[in-house]
Amino acid sequence: MTASGQPQPLPAELRPYLGELVRRTRAVCGPAVAGVYAVGSVALGDYRPGRSDVDVTVLVDPALPGDALRELAEVLAHPGLPCPAAGLELVVYGSDFARRPSGRAGYLLDLNTGPLLPGRASLDSAGTPAFWYAIDRAVAHQSGIALLGRAAQEAIAAPxxxxxxxxxxxxxxxxxxxTGHLADNRVLNGCRAAAFCRTGRWLPKRSAARxxxxxxxxxxxLIAAALxxxxxxxxxxxxxxQADVRAFLARVRDRVEEAAAADGPARPAH
Incomplete structure (x- = not known):
């Protein structure tokens, strides 16, 4: 959201791509599609060409068969649908799961594809580290941009x-x-975690860093060098x-754990 509470405008270079992504998703899934949302850096107004991924959340009828999900992964895969960003990170959830607060991974399809992103198409969330998805849904609830369907704040619950x-x-x-994380991203994601503890909101990486x-x-x-x-x-x-990065992340972890201790123990994931 912008400072006025309006959704962030989509970057011009992504509009044709996201339009085609929605079209193909509807062609494969038909009326089972409940919503398509731009999330992540696009929703937070921090998308950077040549650096950022495009993050998309799709909500579907949970009864959508696995064959349709496999077909969706195929028709959205780069280079069949050329991704203009570093990569596409697309997650499909059942619409009933998405509207309930949960710390679980809970996806039906997790698709990574693109020129700079290792390919992945998973249909089973069992054993997958859940934190990526819990955080992404929280960002989606706060700032997601509806490309199809009702507002993200209504359709996607934050844990x-x-x-x-x-x-x-x-x-x-x-x-x-x-392994596999850029050093600057380690620092800036740490800043965003600390900023959430401080403000209760998800900030763009650069705003969180400041x-x-x-x-x-x-x-x-260190933060200036990461920026x-x-x-x-x-x-x-x-x-x-690396020693400075690890020291900073240790400080961030202290801040997160202090916030968790102040709030009391977490409830079981739904």
Missing amino acids: QRAELLTALVASVREHTEG LIAAEEEAFRP DSFARPRAEARPLP
């Missing part, structure tokens, strides 16, 4: 705050210990001192 803080602890752990830099003087040079790197295409991202 409860306690479940989100649990998800953020897992996210910070992944960005500390996991907020946390003002509060964490010791890490200002400088984030302004570049993925292939030109700059390395950051």
